[in-house]
Amino acid sequence: MSVLRCLLGVLGVALASYGAWLALTRQDAGQLVEIAVWLGAGVVLHDVVVAGAVLGGVALGRRVLPPPWRAPATLALVVWGGVTLMAIPVLGRFGARPDNPTLLDRPYLGTWVALTVLTFVAVVVTGWVRERRGRVT
Amino acid sequence: MRIPHPHDFSSRLRSPAVAARVGAWLGACFLVCFGTGLVSHWAQLPSPAIGFPTSPSWGYRATQGLHVVTGCAAVPLLLVKLWTVYPRLFERIDLRLDRRTVLACIERASIGVLVASAIFQLATGLANAAQWYPWREFSFRTAHYAIAWVAIGALVLHVAVKLPLIRAALGSDVDSGALDRPSSVTAGPVSRRALLRGTWAAAGVAVLATAGGSVPWLRSVSVFAARSGEGPGGVPINKSAAAAGVLDAATDPAWALEVQVDGSVSARLSLADLRALPQHTVELPIACVEGWSAQGHWSGVRVRDVLAAAGATTGHDVAVTSLQERGPFTRTLLPASFADDDRSLLALDLAGEPLDLDHGYPCRVIAPNRPGVLQTKWVSSLEVTT
Numbered sequence: 182m183s184v185l186r187c188l189l190g191v192l193g194v195a196l197a198s199y200g201a202w203l204a205l206t207r208q209d210a211g212q213l214v215e216i217a218v219w220l221g222a223g224v225v226l227h228d229v230v231v232a233g234a235v236l237g238g239v240a241l242g243r244r245v246l247p248p249p250w251r252a253p254a255t256l257a258l259v260v261w262g263g264v265t266l267m268a269i270p271v272l273g274r275f276g277a278r279p280d281n282p283t284l285l286d287r288p289y290l291g292t293w294v295a296l297t298v299l300t301f302v303a304v305v306v307t308g309w310v311r312e313r314r315g316r317v318t
Numbered sequence: 319m320r321i322p323h324p325h326d327f328s329s330r331l332r333s334p335a336v337a338a339r340v341g342a343w344l345g346a347c348f349l350v351c352f353g354t355g356l357v358s359h360w361a362q363l364p365s366p367a368i369g370f371p372t373s374p375s376w377g378y379r380a381t382q383g384l385h386v387v388t389g390c391a392a393v394p395l396l397l398v399k400l401w402t403v404y405p406r407l408f409e410r411i412d413l414r415l416d417r418r419t420v421l422a423c424i425e426r427a428s429i430g431v432l433v434a435s436a437i438f439q440l441a442t443g444l445a446n447a448a449q450w451y452p453w454r455e456f457s458f459r460t461a462h463y464a465i466a467w468v469a470i471g472a473l474v475l476h477v478a479v480k481l482p483l484i485r486a487a488l489g490s491d492v493d494s495g496a497l498d499r500p501s502s503v504t505a506g507p508v509s510r511r512a513l514l515r516g517t518w519a520a521a522g523v524a525v526l527a528t529a530g531g532s533v534p535w536l537r538s539v540s541v542f543a544a545r546s547g548e549g550p551g552g553v554p555i556n557k558s559a560a561a562a563g564v565l566d567a568a569t570d571p572a573w574a575l576e577v578q579v580d581g582s583v584s585a586r587l588s589l590a591d592l593r594a595l596p597q598h599t600v601e602l603p604i605a606c607v608e609g610w611s612a613q614g615h616w617s618g619v620r621v622r623d624v625l626a627a628a629g630a631t632t633g634h635d636v637a638v639t640s641l642q643e644r645g646p647f648t649r650t651l652l653p654a655s656f657a658d659d660d661r662s663l664l665a666l667d668l669a670g671e672p673l674d675l676d677h678g679y680p681c682r683v684i685a686p687n688r689p690g691v692l693q694t695k696w697v698s699s700l701e702v703t704t
Binding site: 189195199208224231254275 | 390393394397398400401404407430431433434435437438441442444445447448449450451452453454455456457460461463464465466467468469470471472473474475476477478479481506507508512513515516517519520521523524527528541542543544545546548549554555556557558560561676
């Protein structure tokens with residue numbers, strides 16, 4: 182193991198320990214329990230729910246989609262899925278307040294539906310074109 | 319149903335060649351997020367050892383905008399990165415008490431910390447940017463700051479552990495199978511290059527969909543930004559007068575700004591008194607910790623002129639108290655360098671109109687290069703200790 186790697190490793194442990202110390206000294210027991218729950222829940226949500234949904238979706242795609250459709254569907258899933266997860270807080274408008282019309286003041290859900298339809302159409306068109314090309318050549 | 323084994327995953331797309339390339343950009347995003355987050359933390363410290371600079375006036379606007387935009391870009395990058403390494407989650411560890419097993423366990427634990435803290439940072443940050451607080455106990459500011467150190471530390475450790483693999487992966491062709499797991503033999507639905515392009519596209523869409531919160535010319539395409547950028551005087555509102563509980567106090571005709579010098583009241587200035595002082599106009603942004611920002615055309619009196627009118631000398635920190643009675647920012651400290659700056663105003667007008675009640679009527683602080691939470695609204699008093 183090189184010196185650089187050792188130094189990086191020690192630096193990493195030091196930085197993370199400082200963060201843990203910050204949390205432990207600036208939040209009380211109840212707050213720390215909630216932080217721990219959120220840390221754990223994030224991992225479970227990803228590793229079980231999100232990853233599971235992607236695995237299921239891919240398995241389903243492999244069964245129902247003809248091969249020329251799989252590439253556009255995969256790329257659509259990457260873009261649409263990533264952006265959708267990122268947009269959850271605004272899509273739900275959970276933070277909206279009646280006394281503040283300047284907050285969360287865009288038509289998020291309508292835009293998201295439009296984005297979803299657009300993605301779907303793009304997959305259908307690309308898949309259809311690829312299928313036709315495949316037959317000709 | 320049994321627990322999967324790494325060899326159940328056969329796609330050639332789940333390769334270190336892909337993981338290292340996505341990871342490099344994800345790591346860059348996290349570093350930018352961490353750096354700009356530290357700047358934001360520094361800007362909010364009440365009395366930092368090294369004073370926060372007053373120029374450029376758009377500095378905080380740029381760093382905090384970058385903070386939120388890189389955080390948004392990191393969401394699709396993190397999802398793809400985790401997808402490429404997902405089989406490793408199911409790798410079995412030999413339960414023999416030797417050095418290799420111990421090291422493997424430590425590495426596994428460090429990955430767990432990295433993934434948990436990365437998801438925590440993105441989830442809490444995105445929720446905060448949309449003013450959504452689904453947690454009950456912990457303080458967002460404290461937790462987001464502390465876990466940021468954990469995340470960056472775990473990331474640095476991860477890079478240290480993986481450095482030879484990262485070098486080998488980035489140094490060879492993306493299609494090379496040299497570093498792949500033995501079971502990665504099935505061609506995926508797209509090539510590795512296409513998956514990477516799709517990932518960059520997803521990050522790009524995430525950026526465009528949110529960056530308009532801080533980059534005005536992107537407003538029309540930023541369909542998932544938490545604000546359209548509209549508001550009274552062209553500036554959005556973070557907390558309304560009703561939410562702050564100041565409706566009565568702020569509209570009371572008897573309101574007067576109290577200026578205390580060395581503990582005793584030196585001056586009480588009504589709105590008419592303030593308007594009788596020399597008026598100045600500045601173009602300064604309101605830049606919120608939540609990432610959005612907007613340029614405003616503010617008019618009012620210079621903070622130092624108000625202090626001079628009360629007989630205070632320059633060169634002192636100024637405690638600013640708001641009519642708002644609850645909340646962490648009801649009393650803020652305007653450091654001497656900001657208080658004495660020509661551009662620091664007690665603003666009375668925005669865009670040529672008297673301040674909207676929600677923008678801090680009767681008067682608010684507007685100073686260059688400061689987080690929005692410190693641009694105190696509904697000011698009731700200034701205090702100086704000479």
